[in-house]
Amino acid sequence: MLRFECPCCGPRDHDEFRYGGDASVRRPAHDDPDPEAWYAYVYVRKNPAGLHREFWQHVTGCRQWLVVERDTRTHVISTVTFARASQA
Amino acid sequence: MAPYSAFSILRNALSGQKNWQRAWRAAEPKRSYDVIVVGGGGHGLATAFYLAENHGVRNVAVLEKGYIGGGNVGRNTTVIRSNYLLDGNTQFYEFSMKLWEGMSQALNFNVMFSQRGQLVTAHSADQLDGFGHRANIMRLNGIDADILDRDDVRRLVPYLDFSDTARFPIHGAIFQGRAGTARHDAVAWGYARAADGHGVDIIQNCEVTGFIRDGNGIVGVETTKGRIGAGKVGLAVAGHTSMLGAKARLELPIESHVLQAFVTEPLKPLVDHVVAYGADHFYVSQSDKGGLVFGGNLDGYNSYAQRGNLGVVREVAEAAIALMPCISRIRLLRHWGGVMDMTPDASPIICPTPVDGLYLNGGWCYGGFKATPASGWCFAHTIATGKPHPLIAAYGLDRFRTGRTLDEAGAGPSAWLQ
Numbered sequence: 001m002l003r004f005e006c007p008c009c010g011p012r013d014h015d016e017f018r019y020g021g022d023a024s025v026r027r028p029a030h031d032d033p034d035p036e037a038w039y040a041y042v043y044v045r046k047n048p049a050g051l052h053r054e055f056w057q058h059v060t061g062c063r064q065w066l067v068v069e070r071d072t073r074t075h076v077i078s079t080v081t082f083a084r085a086s087q088a
Numbered sequence: 089m090a091p092y093s094a095f096s097i098l099r100n101a102l103s104g105q106k107n108w109q110r111a112w113r114a115a116e117p118k119r120s121y122d123v124i125v126v127g128g129g130g131h132g133l134a135t136a137f138y139l140a141e142n143h144g145v146r147n148v149a150v151l152e153k154g155y156i157g158g159g160n161v162g163r164n165t166t167v168i169r170s171n172y173l174l175d176g177n178t179q180f181y182e183f184s185m186k187l188w189e190g191m192s193q194a195l196n197f198n199v200m201f202s203q204r205g206q207l208v209t210a211h212s213a214d215q216l217d218g219f220g221h222r223a224n225i226m227r228l229n230g231i232d233a234d235i236l237d238r239d240d241v242r243r244l245v246p247y248l249d250f251s252d253t254a255r256f257p258i259h260g261a262i263f264q265g266r267a268g269t270a271r272h273d274a275v276a277w278g279y280a281r282a283a284d285g286h287g288v289d290i291i292q293n294c295e296v297t298g299f300i301r302d303g304n305g306i307v308g309v310e311t312t313k314g315r316i317g318a319g320k321v322g323l324a325v326a327g328h329t330s331m332l333g334a335k336a337r338l339e340l341p342i343e344s345h346v347l348q349a350f351v352t353e354p355l356k357p358l359v360d361h362v363v364a365y366g367a368d369h370f371y372v373s374q375s376d377k378g379g380l381v382f383g384g385n386l387d388g389y390n391s392y393a394q395r396g397n398l399g400v401v402r403e404v405a406e407a408a409i410a411l412m413p414c415i416s417r418i419r420l421l422r423h424w425g426g427v428m429d430m431t432p433d434a435s436p437i438i439c440p441t442p443v444d445g446l447y448l449n450g451g452w453c454y455g456g457f458k459a460t461p462a463s464g465w466c467f468a469h470t471i472a473t474g475k476p477h478p479l480i481a482a483y484g485l486d487r488f489r490t491g492r493t494l495d496e497a498g499a500g501p502s503a504w505l506q
Contacts, residue, residue, distance in 0.1 A: 001398055002389075015399055019389045019504055022343075035489070042501050043341035043432050043488045047330035049392040072344070072392045 120317030128152025134464020
């Protein structure tokens with residue numbers, strides 16, 4: 001099981017969180033007409049074997065969206081920050 | 089290579105079993121090959137076999153970073169079925185089913201293909217209507233499909249929960265009688281042996297670490313056993329397609345996720361079919377050794393670790409007992425994880441790539457085993473001719489750009505929700 005150091009609630013169990021995917025992709029501007037930018041945002045992923053920045057939501061806790069940095073080979077979590085304070 | 093037969097068993101029995109040949113040679117790499125297939129799993133080995141068998145391309149190497157049978161071909165739950173809904177999938181998986189039906193003869197290797205039938209339970213009238221839709225599509229494509237009512241299901245699989253207290257009462261089921269299982273290791277070994285018989289070099293413990301480029305083309309690979317030249321390179325490394333794709337500067341719509349599988353202690357024969365639970369994600373069959381082999385959902389977050397999380401063990405066990413209360417006291421013998429390429433529509437990607445000489449076979453999600461023969465057949469055609477086989481026309485990489493995704497589950501583009 002993963003254990004997250006929620007910046008609001010402290011150390012919490014994996015079961016309290018919902019995964020939200022790769023946090024390194026940039027959403028194009030709402031009026032961006034370039035289909036290539038939207039293709040990249042919706043579909044293309046770096047999918048690294050190593051450090052991965054990803055969204056998790058603390059659904060049964062503070063309900064905040066978090067950005068977690070985790071190693072996809074070992075599941076070691078290096079940082080957890082509020083998504084609103086995080087740069088993509 | 090001497091063929092396996094009743095006569096060869098007898099002859100070897102009389103000579104003390106001392107004269108069996110290796111099933112395939114321990115090949116060392118040559119300087120170059122017409123085609124290099126990266127990945128010695130089921131798909132890679134099948135591709136090499138059909139390149140030789142169907143297209144006469146015999147100067148072929150299969151490079152495997154580990155050992156044959158050590159990857160996902162030996163980690164799956166061995167279910168084979170062709171009950172797909174969407175055009176493109178329906179025909180491809182049925183073609184695969186037909187190849188399974190002739191595989192043991194074609195490879196001269198008993199893959200223990202057992203057409204024991206697969207059923208998916210329905211737990212509401214609406215769900216059964218949906219299954220009716222699916223069964224009609226299958227029948228229109230010449231595939232066997234039956235709709236069973238509650239009494240039919242009860243006669244077939246009486247050990248499911250038909251009590252008044254069942255959490256999700258069973259309304260009926262969709263049944264495919266030709267579906268079943270095969271012995272997964274035998275599939276890898278059978279294709280390896282048959283490909284080797286055609287002169288294919290199978291090179292184990294040989295990891296591809298990079299590609300040798302010439303302009304926009306690929307002319308070889310760097311490996312832990314040195315540089316090897318290649319006219320064409322086919323990638324069949326599902327689970328790690330992104331990592332090798334990145335080395336070839338391909339940006340792919342793939343995430344790697346771990347899927348767990350489980351086997352219980354051996355039991356007397358109980359589960360005669362493959363049974364899938366329509367109210368949750370759980371499916372089960374019984375192996376020839378008696379263990380119940382089952383699986384459930386992905387762990388649900390990017391992972392290259394070939395091991396799973398306890399939360400999913402619990403969820404799968406809950407689903408199992410909701411469907412089959414009779415197994416609640418059976419002990420789990422083992423559970424393990426395999427790394428899947430998950431695509432945003434849960435359908436595979438087999439196609440030429442924008443890089444000259446590089447062909448891609450990946451994105452199998454959790455459906456790769458049943459596709460093994462058709463994947464090899466169609467990928468071999470694509471590599472040999474440079475053009476996609478008609479059966480994989482829908483599996484191009486460009487479908488995400490053009491909006492022609494094949495989303496069987498209707499789950500949207502989040503790979504971990506497929």
